[in-house]
Amino acid sequence: MTRPGINRYIPRSRRFRPPPEAAAPFSARRISPVTDRNPTPSPPPASQAYWDPELETQSRASWRASTLAALRAHLRFAAANSPFYRVHFAAAGVRADDVETLADLRRFPFIDKTVLRDRQLAKPPFGDLCATPERDIVYISASSGSTGVPTASPFTARDFDDWIDYEARQFWSSGLRPEDRYCHSLNFSLFVGGPCVLGAQKLGALSIHAGTVPSERLLSILKQFQATAIWTTPSYAWHLGETAVNEGVDPKRELAVKRIFVAGEPGGSIPETRRRIEDLWGASVYDYYGLSDIFGSCAGMCEEKDGLHWAEDHILLEVLDPDTQEPVAFGERGELVLTTLKKAARPMVRFRTGDIVSFTEAPCRCGRTSLRMQGVHGRLDDMLIIKGVNLFPSDVEAIVRKDVELTGEYRLVVERIEHIDRLTIEIEHVRGYNGRTEALAERIGCHLKALTGVSAIVAVLPPDTLPRATHKAKRVEDRRTGVWS
Numbered sequence: 001m002t003r004p005g006i007n008r009y010i011p012r013s014r015r016f017r018p019p020p021e022a023a024a025p026f027s028a029r030r031i032s033p034v035t036d037r038n039p040t041p042s043p044p045p046a047s048q049a050y051w052d053p054e055l056e057t058q059s060r061a062s063w064r065a066s067t068l069a070a071l072r073a074h075l076r077f078a079a080a081n082s083p084f085y086r087v088h089f090a091a092a093g094v095r096a097d098d099v100e101t102l103a104d105l106r107r108f109p110f111i112d113k114t115v116l117r118d119r120q121l122a123k124p125p126f127g128d129l130c131a132t133p134e135r136d137i138v139y140i141s142a143s144s145g146s147t148g149v150p151t152a153s154p155f156t157a158r159d160f161d162d163w164i165d166y167e168a169r170q171f172w173s174s175g176l177r178p179e180d181r182y183c184h185s186l187n188f189s190l191f192v193g194g195p196c197v198l199g200a201q202k203l204g205a206l207s208i209h210a211g212t213v214p215s216e217r218l219l220s221i222l223k224q225f226q227a228t229a230i231w232t233t234p235s236y237a238w239h240l241g242e243t244a245v246n247e248g249v250d251p252k253r254e255l256a257v258k259r260i261f262v263a264g265e266p267g268g269s270i271p272e273t274r275r276r277i278e279d280l281w282g283a284s285v286y287d288y289y290g291l292s293d294i295f296g297s298c299a300g301m302c303e304e305k306d307g308l309h310w311a312e313d314h315i316l317l318e319v320l321d322p323d324t325q326e327p328v329a330f331g332e333r334g335e336l337v338l339t340t341l342k343k344a345a346r347p348m349v350r351f352r353t354g355d356i357v358s359f360t361e362a363p364c365r366c367g368r369t370s371l372r373m374q375g376v377h378g379r380l381d382d383m384l385i386i387k388g389v390n391l392f393p394s395d396v397e398a399i400v401r402k403d404v405e406l407t408g409e410y411r412l413v414v415e416r417i418e419h420i421d422r423l424t425i426e427i428e429h430v431r432g433y434n435g436r437t438e439a440l441a442e443r444i445g446c447h448l449k450a451l452t453g454v455s456a457i458v459a460v461l462p463p464d465t466l467p468r469a470t471h472k473a474k475r476v477e478d479r480r481t482g483v484w485s
């Protein structure tokens with residue numbers, strides 16, 4: 001960090017910005033001083049707390065004002081350039097020019113995964129939500145979703161730069177610095193998490209593109225290069241740590257990993273799960289949230305690890321009651337609905353994610369002022385209704401991971417017997433447990449009832465009985481027919 005001239009931080013106001021006519025051909029995207037920014041040309045000094053102080057510490061009022069300006073411009077851009085939105089907005093009788101407050105967005109109709117898939121089938125290969133010609137698209141990611149038909153998420157060069165710049169900013173907030181050695185153990189193949197490694201590289205960290213390799217190989221890479229940071233899923237971080245221990249390698253002493261970035265499952269925001277992974281590795285775990293249809297990361301934890309800072313300059317969020325579609329209060333759970341503010345290749349307006357989340361606007365101890373996600377509690381399609389009570393697997397995880405006499409693995413089995421729902425929670429006691437399994441079952445059953453109001457049969461199994469997930473874990477087996485199928 002002592003190379004003069006290379007990492008010198010240049011205040012935003014003094015950075016070069018091309019005149020509008022020389023910029024990308026999306027004039028509606030040139031919006032406001034806060035939201036319309038060129039990606040950072042080089043990292044700030046390592047001692048600097050923020051990647052972009054002016055942006056990250058602005059007041060809530062300033063966030064709202066710049067979001068509104070960006071929203072109006074983006075809606076105008078979508079209506080003018082996307083064949084789908086032109087028709088979609090007209091059919092709903094809404095116009096970008098009528099948006100005077102952020103609440104006015106609620107008059108606009110929703111889209112969801114089905115719309116993306118149907119429009120892509122109608123207008124292949126990318127669908128007519130796209131607002132730029134194909135020659136301006138430089139990258140796509142794709143996700144299969146539950147329908148099995150992959151939907152493509154296209155990026156212009158500027159969209160891609162914005163994403164990588166945001167990624168670098170978020171990594172910076174999690175304490176990653178140019179001195180770090182970052183090992184990326186996710187693959188690139190159509191998966192939107194892949195290029196996030198470029199964010200670490202842009203930040204100046206040495207980046208090792210390990211991809212998806214067998215655990216033993218990955219451990220040897222971590223050891224050989226003494227990587228200080230990795231990115232994977234919570235399940236895999238746990239699996240990898242256990243594999244190391246089983247091979248006689250103590251991750252705390254023989255590996256140098258000090259930061260583990262996780263995404264893709266709720267575990268990273270469940271303190272008990274995070275603590276277990278942290279204890280196993282002797283490292284800090286930071287939860288990240290991304291969405292294949294928008295960005296690799298849309299939010300991530302700062303070093304305070306008290307919620308995930310949202311990419312508010314890129315994506316406007318709403319948290320809505322899934323039944324009434326009305327906004328819920330901060331702190332309450334609802335469905336996350338997203339609207340992009342800049343992404344030109346394919347604007348997304350009121351995209352229903354199906355993720356159940358909660359948010360806070362309380363100030364963070366780190367000084368950043370963006371909204372913070374308090375975790376993804378589950379997906380609408382993961383939500384179980386047991387005798388009329390909503391239950392997410394993450395509620396069970398919070399209880400199971402806290403108990404030191406359990407391995408932390410669990411599975412929920414739901415059956416319907418004589419028209420009555422029956423939930424069985426399968427857990428495993430740790431190796432060497434000498435107590436009564438009945439006592440363990442009763443304890444976990446009582447905790448679940450107290451936390452969620454749901455009664456369950458608890459089956460305590462020997463260690464290593466439940467299937468181990470290497471990446472995304474399947475935690476629910478719903479054997480009821482015709483329910484949440």
Ligand SMILES: [Zn+2]
Pocket residue numbers: 302303304309364365366367368
């Ligand atoms: Zn923070």
